[in-house]
Amino acid sequence: MADFNTHVFAAAAAASLSATICTKLLNLPVSTALLLSFGGTIGGVLPDIDLKHSVPSKILFSVFGAIAAITWMFARLGDFSVVELWVFAIVIFVTIRFPLWALFHQFTVHRGSLHSLAAAMMFGMLSAVVGEHVLNIASQTSWLLAGFVVTGVLIHLLLDEIYSVDFIGARIKRSFGSALKIIDMERVAASCLILFVCLVSWFWTPPADEFFNLWRNNDINWRDLLLPGYLQVRR
Numbered sequence: 001m002a003d004f005n006t007h008v009f010a011a012a013a014a015a016s017l018s019a020t021i022c023t024k025l026l027n028l029p030v031s032t033a034l035l036l037s038f039g040g041t042i043g044g045v046l047p048d049i050d051l052k053h054s055v056p057s058k059i060l061f062s063v064f065g066a067i068a069a070i071t072w073m074f075a076r077l078g079d080f081s082v083v084e085l086w087v088f089a090i091v092i093f094v095t096i097r098f099p100l101w102a103l104f105h106q107f108t109v110h111r112g113s114l115h116s117l118a119a120a121m122m123f124g125m126l127s128a129v130v131g132e133h134v135l136n137i138a139s140q141t142s143w144l145l146a147g148f149v150v151t152g153v154l155i156h157l158l159l160d161e162i163y164s165v166d167f168i169g170a171r172i173k174r175s176f177g178s179a180l181k182i183i184d185m186e187r188v189a190a191s192c193l194i195l196f197v198c199l200v201s202w203f204w205t206p207p208a209d210e211f212f213n214l215w216r217n218n219d220i221n222w223r224d225l226l227l228p229g230y231l232q233v234r235r
Contacts, residue, residue, distance in 0.1 A: 004045065005157050006159060007044050007045050007048070007159060008041065008044060010044065010115040010155055010159060011040055011041050011043060011044020011045065011152040011155050011156065012037070012040070012041045012044070013149065014040060014044075014152070014155055015035045015036065015038075015039070015040025015041050015043075015044070015148055015151070015152060016040075018036070018040065018148065018151065019033045019034075019036040019037045019040070019148070020033065022036065022144065022153060028141075031140055032137075032144075034146045035137075035141075035145060036144055037144060037148075038126060039145045039148040039149045039152070040148035040149065040151055040152040041152060042060070042063075042149065042152065043123065043148065043149035043150065043151065043152020043153045043155075043156070044152035044153070044155055044156050045059075045060065045152075045156065046114075046123055046149070046152070046153055046156070047114050047115050047156050047157060047160075048156070049061070049114065049120065050126065057101070058101075061096060061100070061101040062097055062099050064096055064189060065094070065095075065096035065097040066093060066095040067091065067134075068092050068093070068096055069089035069090070069092040069093040069096075070089065071134055072088065072089060072092055073085045073086070073088070073089045076088075078208055082175060101233075112194075113161070113183075113184040113187050113190035113191050113194055114194075115157060115159075115180075115182045115184070116181050116182060116183050116184050116191070116194075117154075117157075117181070117182045117183070118182065118183045118184075118191060118194050118195060118198070119153070119194055120150050120153040120157070121128070121150070121198055122194050122197050122198045122201070123149050123150065123153055124146040124147065124149055124150035124153075125146065125197070125201035125202060125205060126197070126201055127142075127145050127146040127149040127150075127174075127199050127205045128142045128143055128145065128146035128201075128205045129142075129201050129205055130142075131143075131145045131146070131206070132204075132205065132230075133204065138210070139206035139207050139208075139210045139211065140210040140211040142205075142206050143205075143206065143208060143211035144211070146205075157180040158180060160180070161180045183195075195203075202225070
């Protein structure tokens with residue numbers, strides 16, 4: 001399997017390039033480009049949250065805890081004092097970062113159900129829901145974020161499969177095929193849970209019409225936006 005630095009670098013590079021293209025083509029604000037780049041990079045390490053005591057797992061649960069704490073704090077800003085808000089926020093963060101993190105790893109194994117295309121779809125659905133209902137961003141931006149997260153996850157799975165092949169020794173390692181799979185048939189309960197989360201999340205996702213309308217703009221001149229003038233072939 002690829003190491004943490006390889007996953008981060010590959011996902012960040014692909015996400016940054018894709019965000020730049022989307023920003024130019026769709027005339028997106030810089031803040032959206034940064035959000036998409038961040039989402040793609042996070043997606044590139046998401047499958048490794050099932051690796052106990054790994055750097056990605058600790059970082060991601062810390063990020064999830066911080067987002068949950070800050071979101072709750074600002075949502076209840078008028079209901080509590082500053083001290084109460086911060087105490088509850090710290091409790092939320094600590095609960096997600098430690099007990100929930102430990103509980104999560106009691107029911108997961110590395111390269112299990114989270115290393116699958118079904119899990120990639122689940123992460124994408126959840127990203128769209130978070131974008132719409134937590135970050136309060138536009139529907140089309142929420143779906144763009146979901147697409148970047150899914151792309152990051154797929155890059156992670158593909159890298160794991162590539163690193164499962166020893167090109168020098170011309171042999172395939174035992175781990176080949178354990179990352180890029182449609183669904184984990186060895187852990188049926190976990191796979192069913194992933195599919196259930198996908199189904200429930202679908203009902204909370206934003207409308208997709210505005211997202212598809214973004215790409216139906218016939219006025220977009222792909223050549224002028226993507227290539228410098230001296231490389232364009234004029235007819």
